[in-house]
Amino acid sequence: MPGIVHVVDDDASYLTAIQQVLEASGYRVATYASAQQLLDQQPDENKGCILLDVRMPGMSGLELQRRLTERGSTLPIIFLTAYPDVSTTVKAIKAGADDFLIKPVGPDVLLRAIARAIARHRDARELDGELEALRSRLSTLTPRQLQVFQIIVQGKTNKHAARELGNAERTIKAHRRAIMDKFQVQSVVDLVRIAERLGVLGAKDEPDATA
Known part of the structure; x- marks a missing residue:
């Protein structure tokens, strides 16, 4: 399996549509109706990525990103929004977001973004593992x-x-x-x-x- 995609959006119909597209492409999908739900679940750090809506009731996407970072999460985050603005985009990217996509997003664009994010995350984890092994030998x-x-x-x-x-x-x-x-x-x-x-x-x- 290519990985787990965690989709966070308060729009139930959008969650269903995204889930169908991703599962048809071989991804496992976990959906969350709020940012707090994902935070409570503490998703597996080993593989996958997060598709995250920017504007949601309660905790915003940017706030969830901040809290995940504080917890040491390295899962790549792809932001999705129907209300783009430069300030929000800059904040998300500076905070480490992997991509920032504008709704509606075509399936091909979305799938390419997810594949890139998961590949970068995998490569980074492999490099971290190699570096840790070298540090161990140095010790x-x-x-x-x-x-x-x-x-x-x-x-x-x-x-x-x-x-x-x-x-x-x-x-x-x-x-x-x-x-x-x-x-x-x-x-x-x-x-x-x-x-x-x-x-x-x-x-x-x-x-x-x-x-």
């Missing part, structure tokens, strides 16, 4: 290995690292092998890329540690 480095890592990703030689840290060159080579094993890479180029992703490229050395 397994000993203090000395971290120093060696920070030196070699700057393009410095084993000899330079040995001189800077007061170790024998063979000790630096052993640390370097251990670092590559922990990160599961084969080259310094790979380590440099990892350092860039982790934001530690060019970081200052930690205080001296024993080998």
